[in-house]
Amino acid sequence: MKELFDAFGGYAIGLLGAGLAALLACIGSAKGTGMTGQAAAGLVSEDPSKSGKAMVLQIIPGTQGLYGFVVWFIAFGKLSAGMSVAQGMQVLNACLPIALGGLLSAIAQGKVAVASINILAKKPDDWSKGMIFCIIVEFYAILCLLASFLMLNSIAI
Amino acid sequence: MAIVQMKKLRLMVVRSRKDELLRALARQGEVQIDTVREEDLLGDGAVLTREEADVMALKSRQLAVEQAISLLNRYAPVKTPMLAPKPELEKDVFLSENGLSEAEKAAETIREADSRIKRIGAEESRQRSLIETMTPWRELDLPLQCEGTQRAAVVLGSVSAKQSMGDLQSALENACEEAELFSVSNDGAQQYLVLVCAKEALADAQEALRPFNFNPAAFSGVTGTAAENIAAAERQLKALAAEKESCVKAIEAQSTQRDNLKLAFDKLGTRIAIANADGKLAHTDSVAVMEGWLPAEAEDKLSRIFDKFDCAWETADPAEEEYPNVPVKLKNNKFTNSMNMVTNMYSLPSYGTIDANPWMAFFFILFYGLMMADMGYGLVMIAAAIVAMKKIKPKEGTLAFCQLLLYGGIATFLMGALTGGFFSDIPLQIARLINPDTTWQGLPALFSPVRDSNMLLYGSLVLGLIQLNVGMVASFLFKVKHGQTADAIWDIGSLWVILLGAILLALPMLGLVSSSVLKTVGIAVLAVGVAMLLFGAGRNSKGIFGKIGAAFGAIYNTVTGWFGDVLSYSRIMALMLAGSVIGQVFNTIAVMPLQKSVNPITIVAFLIIFVLGHAINFGLNVLGCFVHDLRLQCLEYFKQFFTDGGKPFTPLTVKPKYVTTKD
Numbered sequence: 001m002k003e004l005f006d007a008f009g010g011y012a013i014g015l016l017g018a019g020l021a022a023l024l025a026c027i028g029s030a031k032g033t034g035m036t037g038q039a040a041a042g043l044v045s046e047d048p049s050k051s052g053k054a055m056v057l058q059i060i061p062g063t064q065g066l067y068g069f070v071v072w073f074i075a076f077g078k079l080s081a082g083m084s085v086a087q088g089m090q091v092l093n094a095c096l097p098i099a100l101g102g103l104l105s106a107i108a109q110g111k112v113a114v115a116s117i118n119i120l121a122k123k124p125d126d127w128s129k130g131m132i133f134c135i136i137v138e139f140y141a142i143l144c145l146l147a148s149f150l151m152l153n154s155i156a157i
Numbered sequence: 158m159a160i161v162q163m164k165k166l167r168l169m170v171v172r173s174r175k176d177e178l179l180r181a182l183a184r185q186g187e188v189q190i191d192t193v194r195e196e197d198l199l200g201d202g203a204v205l206t207r208e209e210a211d212v213m214a215l216k217s218r219q220l221a222v223e224q225a226i227s228l229l230n231r232y233a234p235v236k237t238p239m240l241a242p243k244p245e246l247e248k249d250v251f252l253s254e255n256g257l258s259e260a261e262k263a264a265e266t267i268r269e270a271d272s273r274i275k276r277i278g279a280e281e282s283r284q285r286s287l288i289e290t291m292t293p294w295r296e297l298d299l300p301l302q303c304e305g306t307q308r309a310a311v312v313l314g315s316v317s318a319k320q321s322m323g324d325l326q327s328a329l330e331n332a333c334e335e336a337e338l339f340s341v342s343n344d345g346a347q348q349y350l351v352l353v354c355a356k357e358a359l360a361d362a363q364e365a366l367r368p369f370n371f372n373p374a375a376f377s378g379v380t381g382t383a384a385e386n387i388a389a390a391e392r393q394l395k396a397l398a399a400e401k402e403s404c405v406k407a408i409e410a411q412s413t414q415r416d417n418l419k420l421a422f423d424k425l426g427t428r429i430a431i432a433n434a435d436g437k438l439a440h441t442d443s444v445a446v447m448e449g450w451l452p453a454e455a456e457d458k459l460s461r462i463f464d465k466f467d468c469a470w471e472t473a474d475p476a477e478e479e480y481p482n483v484p485v486k487l488k489n490n491k492f493t494n495s496m497n498m499v500t501n502m503y504s505l506p507s508y509g510t511i512d513a514n515p516w517m518a519f520f521f522i523l524f525y526g527l528m529m530a531d532m533g534y535g536l537v538m539i540a541a542a543i544v545a546m547k548k549i550k551p552k553e554g555t556l557a558f559c560q561l562l563l564y565g566g567i568a569t570f571l572m573g574a575l576t577g578g579f580f581s582d583i584p585l586q587i588a589r590l591i592n593p594d595t596t597w598q599g600l601p602a603l604f605s606p607v608r609d610s611n612m613l614l615y616g617s618l619v620l621g622l623i624q625l626n627v628g629m630v631a632s633f634l635f636k637v638k639h640g641q642t643a644d645a646i647w648d649i650g651s652l653w654v655i656l657l658g659a660i661l662l663a664l665p666m667l668g669l670v671s672s673s674v675l676k677t678v679g680i681a682v683l684a685v686g687v688a689m690l691l692f693g694a695g696r697n698s699k700g701i702f703g704k705i706g707a708a709f710g711a712i713y714n715t716v717t718g719w720f721g722d723v724l725s726y727s728r729i730m731a732l733m734l735a736g737s738v739i740g741q742v743f744n745t746i747a748v749m750p751l752q753k754s755v756n757p758i759t760i761v762a763f764l765i766i767f768v769l770g771h772a773i774n775f776g777l778n779v780l781g782c783f784v785h786d787l788r789l790q791c792l793e794y795f796k797q798f799f800t801d802g803g804k805p806f807t808p809l810t811v812k813p814k815y816v817t818t819k820d
Contacts, residue, residue: 063777066739066773067739069742070738070739070742073742073745073746074742131780132784132787135780135781135784135785136784136788138777138781139728139731139781139785142731142732142735142781143731145735145738145739146731146734146735146738149734149738150610153607
């Protein structure tokens with residue numbers, strides 16, 4: 001096992017962590033905004049005047065990708081070619097909260113956003129309440145971002 | 158600053174003066190009219206009837222006007238500036254009938270023209286499809302109704318363009334002698350043919366062509382050649398286009414009526430409100446009976462109206478058991494008015510309880526500022542709020558929103574000054590760009606979200622503890638004021654004693670003071686508090702088991718509830734940190750091109766990344782901080798003292814959609 005990791009080196013393991021943070025969170029956001037976009041397109045085909053509000057709902061599950069990118073950026077800044085396997089592992093582990101939390105919370109939030117498109121279609125005056133339902137899911141993505149960030153911050157390189 | 162005191166109104170008016178009274182009340186806008194319940198009234202002998210108001214008819218008239226307005230906006234759109242205040246009109250305008258029939262006539266003209274345009278559209282597509290089916294036969298100079306001569310039969314038809322003419326003709330020749338096939342046109346998909354043959358050979362000829370999928374064309378009811386028909390249809394289309402044009406012109410000509418139509422919509426809306434109120438009254442042969450609510454402070458003003466219409470009326474303070482039905486109106490000053498955004502989203506306090514707005518305003522705005530905590534974002538919010546207030550001159554809900562934006566912006570700016578955030582850390586990034594060896598550490602900060610995150614976490618929890626205690630003070634004062642001193646002491650006082658004991662115990666543990674006496678006193682105080690809580694929880698339960706059960710319930714609820722509530726305040730720190738970190742990353746990315754070289758292109762790139770990145774972060778934070786602040790207030794804080802479920806006070810009033818009213 002040790003030989004296997006030594007063969008890769010800490011840099012590669014760190015890259016894997018940083019990459020996963022961006023990759024998984026972005027996949028989640030793509031799914032979330034994708035399904036909301038489909039629902040929004042259906043609504044807009046009936047009532048084009050609601051496209052602005054539908055777009056706001058579509059953007060909301062897009063933030064996890066942004067958080068993943070933020071963590072990628074910070075993690076990438078920590079990496080260097082000669083780092084030890086232990087350090088690479090630390091970066092990888094620190095990246096996991098936003099990678100997995102971002103992936104799953106974005107999909108969950110996308111489902112709420114799709115349902116909120118329904119509110120926008122049927123009760124346009126109450127659409128802001130749908131937005132609030134979405135933002136409540138957002139908090140857990142923010143917590144993941146902070147967990148990853150604080151852990152990355154504590155790694156001494 | 159409180160829940161407005163309401164009085165119950167009962168009133169009788171002579172039927173002939175009822176309409177005038179309702180209009181006067183709508184103008185005043187301070188009486189809520191409830192449905193009269195017959196069983197509450199005199200009962201024996203008096204026959205009570207409801208007057209069937211023509212609400213449905215009025216609503217359909219209003220709908221017609223609304224449709225006309227949207228049609229006018231479609232055919233003759235006008236550009237309205239984004240941030241324009243609504244025009245102001247006197248309330249009396251909406252109560253008069255002047256210009257209503259003229260506007261409704263205009264609405265009718267518009268709607269008729271529109272339905273004519275729709276009919277023309279249907280006719281146009283019919284003519285176009287006619288032209289399409291005729292076009293392949295344009296070259297044929299035979300009238301389409303022609304079915305042959307005395308001896309010869311003529312059949313028009315088509316086969317697929319893939320079939321060769323030679324195959325068709327040889328098949329036909331084999332089947333019968335006296336037959337001929339002429340080609341008329343070929344559009345690439347189909348070739349159009351004329352079959353001429355002796356009448357008695359027709360069946361044979363058609364049988365011979367069947368394998369080629371010869372498809373006879375039928376033009377029932379058409380006379381003349383195809384070319385003649387096409388020309389006629391084209392003439393028709395031209396006439397239809399001209400007619401459509403004139404209909405559109407007719408609608409555009411009504412655009413002078415636009416304001417009048419909007420006014421008519423609001424006038425009808427006012428009449429609907431009055432008719433709805435009318436439907437709630439009960440009538441005898443000669444009088445109408447009204448029940449409702451009015452704010453106590455408006456009684457003097459309203460009494461003059463009641464006397465003017467010779468009403469017999471009385472008001473009474475609501476009895477305690479009536480409280481669930483009393484409508485709630487909040488009285489606010491400039492500062493607490495902004496909190497209506499929050500209470501309206503959650504629930505109004507029920508009548509006879511505490512108005513949360515003054516208790517919440519300070520905390521809401523403080524927490525909002527802490528969560529955003531950025532001077533740059535604060536300035537943007539303040540500017541947006543001031544521009545909106547100056548330009549739109551908002552009222553009611555929109556005004557509350559603008560005020561909240563303003564106060565939130567000020568708090569965000571102040572807290573940003575404490576944390577040294579100005580669009581996160583852009584001053585520092587730019588300073589490092591100008592002089593990479595600078596020792597400057599950025600704007601002075603009392604504490605920094607990134608470096609002092611532990612301290613901020615504890616600070617958030619302490620703020621939570623303070624807010625929860627303020628909520629308990631509110632509840633304590635309210636209970637004492639309403640003669641429930643015992644409840645106040647057992648339910649709330651016991652928690653304070655426990656808290657005091659916990660603080661006395663914690664001080665030596667944290668090493669702030671070292672005294673074993675304090676520890677002993679702390680344990681003693683804590684024990685007294687727990688005993689008070691246990692006794693207090695069980696005091697209303699019967700039997701020893703009931704008391705024990707209630708006591709355990711109280712301990713469980715207190716421990717889990719308080720832990721959960723206080724920990725929830727950690728979101729203040731979480732949002733503050735998240736906003737700051739995301740901003741920093743955008744700043745770092747934005748200055749990257751500038752680090753390579755400074756030229757116009759990299760400066761533009763910097764500006765684009767900076768503006769776009771902060772726009773995203775700002776938008777997320779404005780919304781996110783509001784929602785999480787709302788949650789802290791409504792869930793953790795309100796639990797301490799707030800009773801929800803108040804019904805909003807909905808007076809009969811003039812409430813136009815397109816304009817605002819003035820007195």
